[in-house]
Amino acid sequence: MIPGLNNAEFARYGVMHRNTYINSPKLLDETYNLKRNHNIYFAGQITGVEGYVESISSGMVAAINAIRKYKGQEKKLFPKETVIGALADYISMPKEHFSPMNANFGILPELPEKIRDKQEKYSKMAKRSMEMIREKLL
Numbered sequence: 001m002i003p004g005l006n007n008a009e010f011a012r013y014g015v016m017h018r019n020t021y022i023n024s025p026k027l028l029d030e031t032y033n034l035k036r037n038h039n040i041y042f043a044g045q046i047t048g049v050e051g052y053v054e055s056i057s058s059g060m061v062a063a064i065n066a067i068r069k070y071k072g073q074e075k076k077l078f079p080k081e082t083v084i085g086a087l088a089d090y091i092s093m094p095k096e097h098f099s100p101m102n103a104n105f106g107i108l109p110e111l112p113e114k115i116r117d118k119q120e121k122y123s124k125m126a127k128r129s130m131e132m133i134r135e136k137l138l
């Protein structure tokens with residue numbers, strides 16, 4: 001049925017990967033806490049993060065904040081310049097089309113200067129991220 005593929009041979013069929021997730025921008029805050037019931041936290045792929053490390057990061061943010069809430073402490077937010085913070089921001093900010101997100105440089109805020117070389121740009125973003133962690137979290 002696809003033009004140009006009429007003689008194609010299929011060595012192996014692919015696998016459809018279904019992803020079930022809630023409408024986090026409406027339901028969760030940036031600590032993965034349910035807005036309507038602050039005793040409930042979500043973590044993992046169900047929140048709209050996608051992948052192993054992403055799911056772990058959401059669980060870590062949720063767990064740190066659940067403990068802090070239990071102790072009567074303020075929320076602990078990872079800066080948006082870190083991928084962990086950017087993912088938490090992505091799942092909790094209102095948006096028209098919400099779909100699962102991997103860890104990637106595209107979700108980080110732009111650097112103040114324009115850098116064409118990708119390796120240099122990403123290296124600066126990573127450095128900025130570490131500096132923000134040292135400054136805001138340690």
Ligand SMILES: Cc1cc2nc3c(=O)[nH]c(=O)nc-3n(C[C@H](O)[C@H](O)[C@H](O)COP(=O)(O)OP(=O)(O)OC[C@H]3O[C@@H](n4cnc5c(N)ncnc54)[C@H](O)[C@@H]3O)c2cc1C
Binds near residue numbers: 043053
């Ligand atoms: C085919 C495939 C390939 C993938 N490849 C990669 C990859 O290469 N790299 C990568 O980073 N990510 C990959 N992923 C995505 C990755 O697997 C998920 O993002 C990650 O495992 C999500 O972790 P999680 O803990 O949120 O959910 P899950 O790992 O799905 O864990 C949820 C758990 O909850 C249990 N559960 C469900 N309902 C109930 C219930 N009612 N009561 C009790 N327990 C329940 C389930 O049995 C399951 O053990 C892949 C996914 C698929 C499907």
